[in-house]
Amino acid sequence: MSEICSGCVGACCRQGMRVELNRAEADFISEGGGGLRSIVPVPLDQPEIRGVFVLTTDCGYLQKKDGWLQCSAHENPNRPRACLEFAAGSVACNNARLPRGIAPIPIAVIPVEVAA
Numbered sequence: 001m002s003e004i005c006s007g008c009v010g011a012c013c014r015q016g017m018r019v020e021l022n023r024a025e026a027d028f029i030s031e032g033g034g035g036l037r038s039i040v041p042v043p044l045d046q047p048e049i050r051g052v053f054v055l056t057t058d059c060g061y062l063q064k065k066d067g068w069l070q071c072s073a074h075e076n077p078n079r080p081r082a083c084l085e086f087a088a089g090s091v092a093c094n095n096a097r098l099p100r101g102i103a104p105i106p107i108a109v110i111p112v113e114v115a116a
Ligand code: SF4
Pocket: 002, 004, 005, 008, 009, 010, 011, 012, 013, 086, 087, 088, 089, 093, 094, 096, 097
């Protein structure tokens, strides 16, 4: 988990966030206790295709640990692709932070991976 997230409140995992999920990923979130509302349905005959959902509650996997809210399923291989690919410091990250009164992350603090 990115160190950037330690100053956050799990803003990207909270009620009201939109997320693309296939059927198995939606089930994973539901099994964790998170509420979901479908906006663009997953096709019944193509459960691997991603639909669009809104979290109607904070994600159930978001738990307080070491004094801050973080994903308790971070090491779980079944975590949705949307979670795996969500980048700390991205535009989407800052868009999640702002409504919760958390300052955007300046571009200068975002670690850059340089190929060797
Ligand atoms: S909104 Fe950004 S900083 Fe906050 S937990 Fe999500 S990825 Fe991390």
